[in-house]
Amino acid sequence: EPEVTQTPSHQVTQMGQEVILRCVPISNHLYFYWYRQILGQKVEFLVSFYNNEISEKSEIFDDQFSVERPDGSNFTLKIRSTKLEDSAMYFCASSHSTGELFFGEGSRLTVL
Amino acid sequence: AQRVTQPEKLLSVFKGAPVELKCNYSYSGSPELFWYVQYSRQRLQLLLRHISRESIKGFTADLNKGETSFHLKKPFAQEEDSAMYYCALFYNQGGKLIFGQGTELSVKP
Numbered sequence: 745e746p747e748v749t750q751t752p753s754h755q756v757t758q759m760g761q762e763v764i765l766r767c768v769p770i771s772n773h774l775y776f777y778w779y780r781q782i783l784g785q786k787v788e789f790l791v792s793f794y795n796n797e798i799s800e801k802s803e804i805f806d807d808q809f810s811v812e813r814p815d816g817s818n819f820t821l822k823i824r825s826t827k828l829e830d831s832a833m834y835f836c837a838s839s840h841s842t843g844e845l846f847f848g849e850g851s852r853l854t855v856l
Numbered sequence: 857a858q859r860v861t862q863p864e865k866l867l868s869v870f871k872g873a874p875v876e877l878k879c880n881y882s883y884s885g886s887p888e889l890f891w892y893v894q895y896s897r898q899r900l901q902l903l904l905r906h907i908s909r910e911s912i913k914g915f916t917a918d919l920n921k922g923e924t925s926f927h928l929k930k931p932f933a934q935e936e937d938s939a940m941y942y943c944a945l946f947y948n949q950g951g952k953l954i955f956g957q958g959t960e961l962s963v964k965p
Contacts, residue, residue, distance in 0.1 A: 787958070843946040844902050846902075847899045847900040
């Protein structure tokens with residue numbers, strides 16, 4: 745069964761460094777998402793992406809964040825200059841039709 | 857504003873007992889509601905959606921528009937039901953699925 749895959753599974757970085765989290769969505773899916781979960785808190789929506797552009801983003805998704813689908817298969821989340829509070833689990837998801845999302849296993853980001 | 861509320865952070869029951877995980881939502885349009893589950897060390901996955909009105913792993917959920925609720929129920933809990941359960945609301949403006957806080961269900965033997 746096809747799955748959403750994410751790399752890396754865990755990344756440790758210094759504050760101020762740039763981080764890129766990578767995702768390979770399920771191949772025939774059209775909608776792509778990033779969510780994050782700070783330890784002990786709920787899963788929070790960051791951004792949705794459809795037809796090669798952002799369709800919706802949350803207030804968390806400020807100018808430090810960007811997403812890209814560089815080659816038709818990968819879907820990346822870039823954090824330009826990481827802050828301590830960016831430490832979280834980041835989940836990528838994709839869907840063919842809206843509503844039922846398929847999630848990756850997550851990338852744990854630790855900012856020191 | 858759209859919101860999903862799960863009032864219980866932790867629900868602990870014994871095997872064989874009935875379970876109800878509460879979910880309330882706030883949405884001015886016609887809601888599309890889901891329950892997602894995350895078993896230990898596994899990814900978030902869809903459990904059920906209100907549109908299909910199905911029962912998955914013995915769980916059911918009924919949308920009550922009057923009470924703006926979508927509670928998840930199972931008559932007889934099993935140990936393998938222990939997991940985090942998230943109620944989620946999807947709305948079509950840009951395609952956004954928002955989650956409640958999650959409820960950890962612990963089923964004791």
